[in-house]
Amino acid sequence: MGSLKVEDDIVMEKLFEIFRSVGYDGASMSGLAAATGLKKASLYHRFPGGKEEMAHAVLDYIAAWNQSKIVEVLLSSKPAAKRLNVVLDSINELYDGGRLACILRALSHGTAAELFRNEIATIFQTWVAAFTYLANDLGHKPEISERLAESTIIRIQGSLILAQTMQQPGILQSALNDIKTDFLI
Amino acid sequence: MGSLKVEDDIVMEKLFEIFRSVGYDGASMSGLAAATGLKKASLYHRFPGGKEEMAHAVLDYIAAWNQSKIVEVLLSSKPAAKRLNVVLDSINELYDGGRLACILRALSHGTAAELFRNEIATIFQTWVAAFTYLANDLGHKPEISERLAESTIIRIQGSLILAQTMQQPGILQSALNDIKTDFLI
């Protein structure tokens, strides 16, 4: 005991959980320290830039998840309908079936709005591009594909807000089903 | 000069602006005081419960706006299509064409999540009920009407998030147009 290093991945997961649940302004160094099991000074050792650097690290972490679980799957060579199902399942899991908020939304408000806007916008663009690609594969016309992709992000974000404030997680599943229906013509 | 009372309506408007733009945790008493033009002690005189009471007051204010600009219009005796247009215009104006965030979302995260969930959920329910009523009037089947109403809230909330992070306010207008199309069969 004492100076046994806490695993980077565990720290990232905990930071991710806190930011997503209380937001950027709602997260305090004390709270982040308690959640990770590290003391404040140790967190500053890993992230000299403090809270802002931690949030950037979490966004990098999410961008990587996004790349492997969404983009690479949607651009793979499996049957298009299969790709869609796998990705929607991953999304459902990411948000624990509608019970958990989206980290991108959590880092979009207050002080965080300007700090992380570019990174978040990039992630959204990546989603739209990947879903557009899938829609094309499924036989939609190009101009329809992009609208469908954008509508997918919109409905996921909107249904998450509603699911959480109404405490009806199923609202996310309904939205994911609607999305599936729209893609499969 | 000195003890000239600042108008209640102006104070409410300013509190509304601050909470919507920086969120609950992002709003400080100093910032709220500066925005309203009052000193902190004066704000506490009007709102002994501090920030929490101010946010409740803002939600009451919004609920009233909602009642007069959304519910009463949707339940009025004008032609149904006309009602829809008027309401969508009001919504577009409320969010300054996609440039401003939704106060309900701003008060849905962090510390605020549990504090105001019931009030926010009630407002959402009011919207769903009113849009459901309109959809029925427009000839949709009852089970379709409620799905359409819920989808309306979802798409407005989702498109606002996207509009602001992408800094493309037009995303809201596109969503409102899609909504209009869906209602008018």
Added chain:
DNA sequence: GTCTATAGCTAGATAGAC
């Protein structure tokens, strides 16, 4: 790499004069 201890500041909140 982790810790204890602490500096310096700003938060929310109150007392009391006018």
Added chain:
DNA sequence: GTCTATCTAGCTATAGAC
């Protein structure tokens, strides 16, 4: 009803021992 002045608690951030 508004103000100045102030309190305490919590915040971000750092110094320095192990």
